[in-house]
Amino acid sequence: MISEELKHMYYQALIDKKSEYEGIFYVGVKTTGVFCRPTCPAKKPKFENCEFYGTAKEALLASFRPCQRCRPLSHPNYVSELVQKLVNAIEENPEHRWTEGDLRNISVDASTARRQFKKRFGMTFVEYARARRMGLALKQIRRGNSVIDAQLSAGYESGSGFRDAFSRIMGAAPARLEDQQVLKASWIDTPLGPMMAIASEEELILLEFVDRRGLEREVERLRSRTRSAVIPGRTPVISSVEQELERYFAGELTEFKTPVKLLGSPFQKMVWEQLRNIPPGQVTSYADIAAKIGKPTAYRAVAQANGANQLALVIPCHRVINLNGNLGGYGGGLSRKQWLLEHERNNLTEEVPL
CATH class of the missing domain: 3.40.10.10 (DNA Methylphosphotriester Repair Domain)
Structure with a gap:
């Protein structure tokens, strides 16, 4: 921030x-x-x-x-014709999911597009298009607008662009949400950047940094597994985790108490529960977790389960490092992982009394 x-x-x-x-x-x-x-x-x-x-x-x-x-x-002072052509194409249809076939249809080589976008501003063409789509939905989540207000303020003359983008990412066209199970999504600002929380009235289902790679796919999997649509809004659960996040970043909280719903296989859930047992200020390895759950040879599967965690911070997958002491991976980015570990070592090794 x-x-x-x-x-x-x-x-x-x-x-x-x-x-x-x-x-x-x-x-x-x-x-x-x-x-x-x-x-x-x-x-x-x-x-x-x-x-x-x-x-x-x-x-x-x-x-x-x-x-x-x-x-x-x-x-500065140079505009790539190819880059500008593709940026304009996305702006004409921001909700579209681009494929290599789409690029061929407009006489653009996919590898060239990827290379030029990466060189100009550090992300590929597909990453840019995905970020633009996510931005349409996150804008409404951030503002907490009603669905009707969101449609009218989305910036499209007909409103169809927003409806399509919202539907592709969140699961239903706004006019049809009333007929489906609905989850609420909210934007939460933190010192490490904004996060998106998705919850029912009773349980937190997703908490991720909004710039996490693959967040759109995570939302798709979530709504598919729960057979729900996701709309902007708040629930008591989201208010609860927002307050806990504030205390966590202030160094006043070591354990999240907000009720959660774990969407995963029995093996993944077993790994995630083990992650919650890692004390703040400490780290462990994938191999150690595999041994503790009674599957010492399954450290690679443990690593995959760790990466599939959809509840950042609440389930502290950032406390898992490689056996050789290296940080390993982290969906929120290694700089955030390093910051979180140092924050916990410096501030959260002892619970602050309520």
Whole structure:
């Protein structure tokens, strides 16, 4: 999360059009729904209408679309015709899931598109398209709008673009939600970046950082297993975990008490329960967990179960490292994993009394 002091510094750089800040931050403008580079020639927004991001992907996930004047997804002073062609194609149909066949239909080589997008702004074309789709849904989750308000404010003349994007990611067209089991999703800001929580009235089902790779697929699997649609909103469970997260990051909580629903195989659930037994401030290995559940040769399956965890922090998969002491993987990113481990070692080794 960007500090207030840094936000003011970035805003002054935006006002002064300081070129040395190119690539350091992007600014999302709430009133227009676009995000820009620091040197954008457009009229400058008020500070309260700005949101600042370290990467273009973060801006996309927050639902902002690239500015057509400063073209933030292109290298300064150079606009790749291929990149711009594909960005425009996505903006014409943001909810579409792109395949190699789609690229061939518009005479674009998939490997070339992947390489140029990766070179220009650090993510592939598919990752960009996915982030744009997720941004449409996360925008409404973040605002907590009603479905009807969300449809009207989505930025499409007909509203069909939002309906399609919402349906593809969250499971049902807004007009049909009343006939299905419904889960609520909410945006939770944390010091390590925003998270998305999905819950019923009684149990927390998903808690992930919104920039986690594969989050869209996780939501799809969740709604398929529960036969539910997901809409913006809050439940008592989401309020509970939000309060616990606040205490966790303040160094005041070592164990989450919010009720959870585990969606997995019996083996996965056994691994996840074992993860919850790892004390904060300590780490273990996949091999150690395999031994504790009575399956010492199943350390690879333990690693897969660890990666399939959908309740970040609540089920502390970040406390599992490689046997050689290396951090290993983490769906939320290794920098977050390192931060969490240090935070727990420094602040959470002893429970703070209520």
